[in-house]
Amino acid sequence: MEQLRLHVTDLAHLLPELSLVATAIILSLLDLILPNRVNRSLIGWLSLVGVAISAIFVILQLNPSEDIQLLNLSYRVDDFSNLLKLFILTGTGFVILMSLGFVKEKDIPHVGEYYYFYLPAALGAMIMSSSGDLITLYVGLELLSITSYLLVAMKKRDHQSNEGAFKYLVMGGISSAIILYGMSFLYGMVGSSNLAQIGAALPSLIPAYEPLLYVAFFMLLAGFGFKIAAAPFHSWAPDVYQGAHTPVTAFLAVVSKAAGFAILFRVFYLLFGFSSFESSSLQADVFLAISVMAAIAMVAGNFIALKQTNMKRLLAYSGIANAGYLLVPIGTYFSATHTANFSEFIFYLIAYLFMNIGAFAVLMIIEQAEGHTELKGFSGLYYRAPLTALAMVLIVLSLAGLPVSGGFFGKLYIILGTMQTHQYWLGALMILTSVASLYYYFNVVRQMFMRIDYEPVEVKIPVPLGITVWLCALVGLALGFIPHVILRGIESIFVLTTDFLMK
Template sequence: MSFLIAQVASTTPLKFPPIEYSAIAPELIMVVGAIAVLLVSSLVPRHISKAVSITLGSLVALVSLADSIYLAFQSGSPGADKAVLAGAVALDKFAVFFYVLFSIVALLTLLAGRELMNLDRGRITEFVILVLLSTSGAMLMASALDLIVLFLGLEILSISLYVLVAMESDNDRGRESSIKYFMLGGFSSAIFLYGVALVYGATGSTNLGQIFTFLANNLLKSNGVLLAGMGMILVGLGFKISAVPFHFWAPDVYQGAPSPVTGFMAATAKAAGFAALLRVFYSGFIPFQSDWVPLIGVIAGFTMLVGAVLAVVQTDVKRTLAYSSINQAGFILLGLYAASARGVGASLYFLITYSVVIVGAFATVGAIEKVLGKSGVQIEDLRGLSKKAPFLAFSFVTLILAQAGAPFTTGFLAKFNVVLAAVSSKHYPVALIAMISAAIAVFFYLRMALMPFRSVSVGAESSAEGGMSLEDSQYGGDSAVMVKEEISIDAKSKLDSATVVIAAAVIVTIGLGIWAGPLISIANRAVLLF
């Protein structure tokens, strides 16, 4: 190869950009890790391949997390934020924030998936690999400074996800979800790409920095092409974050996908979408702020309302949670709409807390599916859960309430934060819509939260008298969680990795709900753009 390069170089000197591998280390760790998992698991005996691949995968995620945190300190000093790899990738607090987030989600997903994915022994490796790969895609999206790199990240993320959704064997529901996701994902990618093309045409570059410079310094004769491009990019990313009216796939896919995957998708894909949205619009299109900000407001309003309203009439737990996540997406958009550092900080805070909650929630649902021995759990099926599986019931309720925004959970602060941002930008109407949608949403959250405590029937009630004390230990003050965790786990006498995931989610949700200051500051500092 070298001679070839040399030849070309001799004719027209090609300048190679310096490659700072450390900047994309988390992505690389993920990718390399995925390959390593593939290799190792095919080398070890079959009966331990599951354990090996999960362990290895988790290790990869942990390493990535460690590296991300290392990067976070690296990028801690002012002025260290920089564009690397010829301006294609950013290494800034914003990106690092998402690295951390994605690493955590990946780790949680792997641990949850170990118990909850209904897979053949060999295929667990595929699960691990795909999770790691799609995480690397998501990371790339968060750090991309070039629209094409962004597109690549998007596709890496998406393609892995298409497969993940369809992973479980003998699950036609998963396949239907997968194909829906795939077809619509491809469709929206095409739109996104067309948008990229138009932006390229209008500005002459796909690099966000250059786009910004161009827009800031030139007065466009006609901004039609640019605006069209911007709109289409918005559509493409709106699809990822399931904003109305690009949300239609979400309920269908969430419902059909295996629960850990749903959680992963709801957290990672959405967060990546938001990361990209924030990055593109705030660092690239900020000169056209007055054009797109109101649009975000409208979309946010509709997203919140549609999510809340449609969730009310659902009967399937996962589908309800899907609509709930649409509702939440609207709230995150509200932070964007605020178009201020505060708003973006609020969105980031919302994202990270929401990710933890939603991963935990879907893990819980997965565990519940396992306990009940059926997939497609209906809300009605939750009846009597507090007696059958008190820990799950408690976690489920806590995580549901966190989504509802109950005080002393991160959900409360998250909502409070974005509404605060919206109000600080004087967006009163949308802030009110947000709160009204929250009020509507409370309706179905409560319905779900109560169901585990409803008795199955009167007869069953009296027979289950013995289990009552257990249930009692479960349901008390919110902050009783940490202590109670042990008890309930003991009660189940089974400490599996999914339980750990759920417990972790619950603890984080409540712990950070009370001790809220630091995370909020972190989220606020991750805002690079202002």
């Protein structure tokens, strides 16, 4: 029991998480104390401060001088988790900033709760990225999931929101049960919930338990596939994205998806990537299955998006396709000539954050002006708000993966990685599906510049939304001019043997 004790000195390593907990508790009490006449955007600004403080603590922990493993190796503070935590906090901060001045009490009765609920959701995602144990991982997963269900259901008077929340709750519960069932197989065979111990023990279990190992893997893959909205486990995403408040949709599309990928990367590489399966094809089959799921997601997401007329549903299917692109560096595995999987993955994840948050921010501007999220709302945007239309063009360039943009180099690095590992079919499929995506992305541009039969509705741009749009557009463009600098910076921080492997 001594090993499971958390010492006072260990709390310093948990300051990013503890600061979010403290902020959420303080804001919940403040929301109760403040009179109703006080604008609840104050809670939003204070939530943003809490996220910024947490991010500062994460930055101070980058490049630790030694391995930091807490609670009997169940919680790990390394640069793999630190980089993902920065991503999670950045995405959460943008979502809260977008909400300021946009979220009204007539849409969400409890605006204060809306703001500080993002904090436990981000905390759950951070716990997932640092987990070295199945139990800790599941606690983080459920913390993120439960708060996400509540955020989706906050538009109580909207029937579409209620339907999406119900579907999300039911299918989310089923996927969590599938994950837990897969975990129970691993625990039953090994007698431990620690990822490092399970990974070390798996090769010796092959002769007696190989069929059960396949069952456990496919259950975990199916459950995690739901969490990242990758086809064929994506059916919930379009309805939930369309029903939820637009900032909540952005949170699900970026932060929640990133947390799911943190699990995928950590679990499957630790369990199957660095274990020696000399007498079995299990390792090859695991990464082939991930590559096949990536291919299905790319094809399904891009081709179903072609016929969408609602922008939220279009971005949902775009997110499914991007889940496929992000699965590729996980599925290609390592080779003697290619070890940059994580760098490629995190670079594209960064580009994905800015291009998607930017797209949702522009959609929020259109929604506020038009009262709906249909694609036709973008008609004539260039003539009504030329600067916003220009920013959207830069965002679309990155979404479509065209030079020179962060999305282009993100896809390019992943494609080059597939070539180095001789996964030519996967690289070719990435190129073909990216070309197909040009149709629906540039349909947005066509609406903004070539449609003149639009209603002359005034487009008002709240300052927080305007800042978000242009920050995302410019950062996405900058990523295309200095991709090597960003990639080199990631590689200088993250070292596979010290920042990922667990002993």
